[in-house]
Amino acid sequence: MKLVRLGDPGRERPAVIDDRGVTRDLSSLTSDIDGTFLAADGIARTRRALAEGALPVLETDGLRFGPPVARPGAVVCIGQNYAAHAAESGSEPPTRPVIFFKPPNTVVGPHDEVEIPRGSARTDWEVELAVVIGRTARYLDSPEQALDHVAGYAVSNDVSERDFQLEHSGGQWSKGKSCATFNPLGPFLVPADEVPDVQDLRLRSFVNGEPRQDSRTADMIFSVAQIVYDLSQYLVLDPGDVINTGTPEGVALSGRFPYLEPGDVMEIEIEGLGRQRQTLGTA
Template sequence: MRLIRLGEPGTERPAVLDDDDRAFDLTPVTRDIDGGFLAEDGIARARAALAAGELPALETAGLRTGAPVARPGAVLCIGQNYAAHAAESGDAPPKQPVVFFKTPNTVVGPYDDVLIPRGAEKTDWEVELAVVIGRRARYLDSPEEALAHVAGYAVSNDVSERAFQIEESGGQWSKGKCCETFNPLGPWLVPAGEVGDPQRLGLRSFVNGEPRQDSSTADMIFSVAFLVHHLSQYLVLEPGDVVNTGTPQGVALSGRHPYLAPGDVMELEIDGLGAQRQELGKA
């Protein structure tokens, strides 16, 4: 089972996809796929309703795919969480997780256009495993209990404007991370129980059909379990929050590839979590 939201921005309706890619309307169970739904055992209720045949079939032709989670309260991001990416950025691997935030309104659908900001010079792609929180996480005792607080996983594109991030940052990264449309998410939210080990997922990106990134979450410096536990020592993770867990090597910042330009197409995929595609436009 995979959770998906379909429709125009602001009017998406929740749905589930079964193992045969058939879509079913989830509105008999919930108004939306959001923090409240996840906190109230929504995934288990959706699975039970699907198995019982209580959800009407849904025709998806022509419907836009929105982000699979509505209105995340926070989007937390981990920087330089793959050693090779840290190296291509010119830095040593971090000894502690590098944490920054994106504004929640950066989150858009997996096939929505991405807008290059006015004055931008170095717009970059970043395929990442997104962790969606399902239970409130506050001062967790250990990484071993952290995964029980994860609702599921999705593909995320942590789009970045490097000139804003580095040259105009004043020491913080947010200027280059919070531009509108800078966090395509989805297409699906896959429940954690159906993903298995989040540290064994291949992830890849392409620009105009040419390979850019090709790695595995096994190469993360800090695992999903470690990150959720670590973050809970400094802040409270709420249901529906999104954690972007870092990107592998192969971004334009490395100097090995050109930065993005209007008309370019980004494609990103993670094993078992689906694929997304965005065209670059101008803000």
């Protein structure tokens, strides 16, 4: 099954796409797909309701896909988590996870317009595996515990403005990561136990139909389990929080491709988790 939120921004309704591809209304179980729902065993309750035939069919014609999790308390990002991407950025692979934050208000739907910010010269794309937390993670004892705290996975585009990130930063990256619309998420939240091997998923990105990134999560320097464990030593991960786990090589920062311009179309996908499509506009 796949959890989705459908409707206009701020008015999305919770739904689930069952194993036959039928979309069903979740409003009888929850007012939204958020941290409260996930922490209250929402995924298991959804499965039970599906098995009992208790969820009505939802007519989806014309409904927008919103981000599949509402109002994340934090969007925590891992930098340079693929060795080839670190190399194309001119950096040595990190020996410990590098983190930065994006404001939660950067999160938009998977097909919403992405705005090139005012003064931008180097807006870039980044396909990433997103981890959505389902149970509070604080001072975990080992990476083996970590995956028990993951609700599911989604596709994320960690859109970046490289001048803001590198030249205007003052030593940190968040200026280049925090512009409005800079984190399309979704279309689906796929439960963690329905992803056979999160460390062997294909990630791809395209600009105007031309291929850019093509890699697998097997190339991560730090695995999902290691990331969640490591973060739990320094901060509290709450249900509904989102972790962007890094991007593979093939971004414009490499010098191999032009940066984005108004009217360009980004498409990104991860095996089993869905595909996004965004047109670039201006702020």
